Each structure stands twice: as C-alpha cells, then as structure tokens.
Amino acid sequence: MTRTLSDDVRLVIDTLGLVIRSHAGDAVFGAVEAVRLAAKDARALDSASSAADPRRRLSDIVERLDAATALEVARAFTQYFQLVNLAEDAQRTRELRQPAPPVTRPCGLWET
Numbered sequence: 001m002t003r004t005l006s007d008d009v010r011l012v013i014d015t016l017g018l019v020i021r022s023h024a025g026d027a028v029f030g031a032v033e034a035v036r037l038a039a040k041d042a043r044a045l046d047s048a049s050s051a052a053d054p055r056r057r058l059s060d061i062v063e064r065l066d067a068a069t070a071l072e073v074a075r076a077f078t079q080y081f082q083l084v085n086l087a088e089d090a091q092r093t094r095e096l097r098q099p100a101p102p103v104t105r106p107c108g109l110w111e112t
Contacts, residue, residue, distance in 0.1 A: 002094075003090075003094070004091070005087060005088065005091040008087035008090055008091065009084055009087045011087075012080075012083035012084065012086070012087055013080070013083075015083075016076070016079055016080060016083060017029065020032060020072075020076055024072050024076075027069070028069060028072045028073070028076070031061075031065060031069050031072070031073050032072075032073050032076045032077070034061050035058070035061055035062060035073055035077075038054065038057050038058035038061050039058055041054040041057070041058075042054040042055045042057075042058050
C-alpha cells in the first residue's frame, strides 16, 4: 500500500492529540479541539448566511481562554503546522522518487 499525504496528516494529527492529552491534559486538548472546530466552521460557512457568526464564536472561545491555556493552544497549533509541513515534505519526496514518465516526441517535423 502506498502512503498518501492524507495518511501522513492523519497520523501526525492523531499522534499530536495523544501527546497533548498526555502532557497538557484533557482540558487543554478540549480547548485545542474547540478552537480547531470553530476555525474550521469559520472557514466553511459564509457568516452572512448563518444566524450565528462562526468567526464570532471562534473569537469568543479564544477570548475566554486563560493565559496559560492560550499559550498551550498556540503551541499546539504551531506543532500542528510544523508536522503538516513535514508530512507535505514526505509526500514531495515520494513524488520525486517515482520514475519519470516516458518522454514522447511530437509527430511531424521532428520525425526522421
């Protein structure tokens, strides 16, 4: 089975979740998940068509975080983006290792 970018991203996200839970606790993990889901909703929904503005909900969640939890949430997202970048690098390496497709020459003037 060939690994895909999606496989790698899922692996690093799941692993990061386990690390956050074991090192920072369920409360921080819950805060990270609340911010992540609110940010996902804010990107997916047009606030003009929604009664509850998802961007406002995201802002409210972040504003309610105490300083220590906000720092942990920021660190979690920093790690998330670093890990996703590594997964993308691995995918690019897999693509570069694939054999190049055969070169075909156009018909016509180039044929001898």
